Amino acid sequence: MLELDIQEVYQPGSVLDFPRRPPWSYEMSKEQLMSQEERSFQEYLGKIHGAFTSEKLSYFEHNLETWRQLWRVLEMSDIVLLITDVRHPVVNFPPALYEYVTGELGLALVLVLNKVDLAPPALVVAWKHYFHQHFPQLHIVLFTSFPRDPRIPQDRSGVLKKSRRRGRGWGRALGPEQLLRACEAITSGKVDLSSWQEKIARDVAGATWGNGSGEEEEEDDGPAVLVEQQTDSTMEPAGPTQERYKDGVVTIGCVGFPNVGKSSLINGLVGRKVVSVSRTPGHTRYFQTYFLTPSVKLCDCPGLIFPSLLPKQLQVLAGIYPIAQIQEPYTAVGYLASRIPVQVLLHLRHPEAEHPSAEHPWCAWDICEAWAEKRGYKTARAARNDVYRAANSLLRLALDGRLSLCFHPPGYAQQKGTWESHPETMELVALQGRVGPAGDEEEEEEEEELSSSCEEEGEEDRDADEEGEGDEDTPTSAPRSSLASRNPYTMLGEDEC
Numbered sequence: 001m002l003e004l005d006i007q008e009v010y011q012p013g014s015v016l017d018f019p020r021r022p023p024w025s026y027e028m029s030k031e032q033l034m035s036q037e038e039r040s041f042q043e044y045l046g047k048i049h050g051a052f053t054s055e056k057l058s059y060f061e062h063n064l065e066t067w068r069q070l071w072r073v074l075e076m077s078d079i080v081l082l083i084t085d086v087r088h089p090v091v092n093f094p095p096a097l098y099e100y101v102t103g104e105l106g107l108a109l110v111l112v113l114n115k116v117d118l119a120p121p122a123l124v125v126a127w128k129h130y131f132h133q134h135f136p137q138l139h140i141v142l143f144t145s146f147p148r149d150p151r152i153p154q155d156r157s158g159v160l161k162k163s164r165r166r167g168r169g170w171g172r173a174l175g176p177e178q179l180l181r182a183c184e185a186i187t188s189g190k191v192d193l194s195s196w197q198e199k200i201a202r203d204v205a206g207a208t209w210g211n212g213s214g215e216e217e218e219e220d221d222g223p224a225v226l227v228e229q230q231t232d233s234t235m236e237p238a239g240p241t242q243e244r245y246k247d248g249v250v251t252i253g254c255v256g257f258p259n260v261g262k263s264s265l266i267n268g269l270v271g272r273k274v275v276s277v278s279r280t281p282g283h284t285r286y287f288q289t290y291f292l293t294p295s296v297k298l299c300d301c302p303g304l305i306f307p308s309l310l311p312k313q314l315q316v317l318a319g320i321y322p323i324a325q326i327q328e329p330y331t332a333v334g335y336l337a338s339r340i341p342v343q344v345l346l347h348l349r350h351p352e353a354e355h356p357s358a359e360h361p362w363c364a365w366d367i368c369e370a371w372a373e374k375r376g377y378k379t380a381r382a383a384r385n386d387v388y389r390a391a392n393s394l395l396r397l398a399l400d401g402r403l404s405l406c407f408h409p410p411g412y413a414q415q416k417g418t419w420e421s422h423p424e425t426m427e428l429v430a431l432q433g434r435v436g437p438a439g440d441e442e443e444e445e446e447e448e449e450l451s452s453s454c455e456e457e458g459e460e461d462r463d464a465d466e467e468g469e470g471d472e473d474t475p476t477s478a479p480r481s482s483l484a485s486r487n488p489y490t491m492l493g494e495d496e497c
């Protein structure tokens with residue numbers, strides 16, 4: 001139930017590819033080039049839609065402009081960073097991109113298993129080995145922008161608490177050092193990375209805890225970072241960079257699905273907030289470049305949704321599709337509750353149980369109803385339990401990692417003991433413990449109970465509010481205005497109960 005194999009999601013070698021820039025020459029006019037790209041993109045879409053029914057096919061990026069940005073980022077890069085959420089890394093790992101980057105482009109691909117604070121260390125290590133085994137050319141880096149000490153139990157119920165930390169915290173990221181080591185191995189002395197090493201040492205020395213979510217970070221006054229905003233005009237074609245490490249600078253392209261934590265990772269590398277972070281998928285729209293140091297340039301690509309056979313409920317829970325845009329959230333709640341005991345974790349009382357301890361079969365609707373009752377969510381007019389709001393709230397808890405849904409590589413359950421005692425697991429625990437809050441008395445930390453933190457309704461509904469305020473947070477490919485007609489979740493079936 002919790003196992004996930006890349007075969008199921010992408011069928012490597014099938015038409016579930018990503019669009020490529022068709023061949024071009026300098027003799028072509030810009031118009032010719034654009035229309036050629038448009039034609040080739042339509043063919044690409046036609047092949048995919050011809051091979052799979054819309055029920056099987058996941059929602060994916062249909063906006064050519066977004067893919068053009070990927071092309072441009074890949075053309076500029078010396079090293080490509082593919083950022084994935086470690087709770088479901090195969091969801092965020094299109095094998096076609098691996099083949100293209102390592103094969104056709106001949107570039108190094110670094111897989112970042114991100115948000116390692118949200119998964120048990122043994123599982124993180126098992127995923128790392130899974131990818132090494134299946135994709136031997138990868139360099140793999142473990143990362144979290146918001147480290148937690150895994151030695152400190154979060155809650156006896158197994159529900160993660162949300163920690164709020166004050167001050168500047170981006171320098172606390174776990175993983176910059178490992179990434180530097182990977183880049184040193186890749187560049188093998190061709191770029192002077194000593195300035196990066198010095199920067200990491202400075203950041204670690206100057207770091208204090210920041211807000212755990214990164215969303216309300218205070219303005220800080222760290223050293224200025226040179227940022228270049230890329231606009232449409234820079235989307236003009238250019239061949240892949242012929243010259244590696246031009247002017248002694250290594251360009252690292254950061255690519256990934258929406259919501260995998262790219263912006264937070266860049267902030268974590270820079271050591272201060274340079275990119276805004278949002279829980280709403282599809283936040284980053286145009287790519288930007290940041291000089292981490294004079295010899296290290298980061299290039300941030302907008303979130304990309306590659307075509308796959310991912311169940312639609314999992315797309316919601318993986319943060320690929322904005323929760324605020326789902327019309328029917330109950331099936332996704334059902335998907336979640338059939339994998340983790342939501343009602344137990346949240347201490348819910350069955351709506352029909354006369355006695356709190358009475359056994360009763362649960363369906364998704366019951367769980368939403370019970371959560372609405374517990375939270376006091378009422379509809380405005382009839383003051384009945386607001387089940388829709390409760391369903392949204394539950395999905396957000398899962399997305400934030402407070403209700404922990406982590407998928408496993410095949411065979412994990414049978415080998416769990418081996419992974420738990422694996423030396424790399426011990427290393428990861430020790431590393432997280434070192435940067436984690438334990439023993440750091442100067443931090444001001446405020447742990448909140450899950451139940452009370454859910455009260456921050458400003459926060460619960462923030463995504464919806466943000467989307468109402470303009471197009472800042474609206475996914476590039478699913479404009480809000482045409483939501484009803486284009487929302488792929490109208491396809492979802494009714495709740496099973």
Ligand SMILES: Nc1nc2c(ncn2[C@@H]2O[C@H](COP(=O)(O)OP(=O)(O)OP(=O)(O)O)[C@@H](O)[C@H]2O)c(=O)[nH]1
Nearest residue numbers: 144145258259260261262263264278282283284303
């Ligand atoms: N627990 C945890 N949460 C994280 C981490 N990194 C990011 N997040 C959260 O994940 C959500 C998405 O983070 P972003 O950094 O905006 O992700 P993104 O990939 O830039 O998203 P797009 O703009 O949609 O492409 C936010 O709610 C972050 O607070 C991490 O390392 N650990």
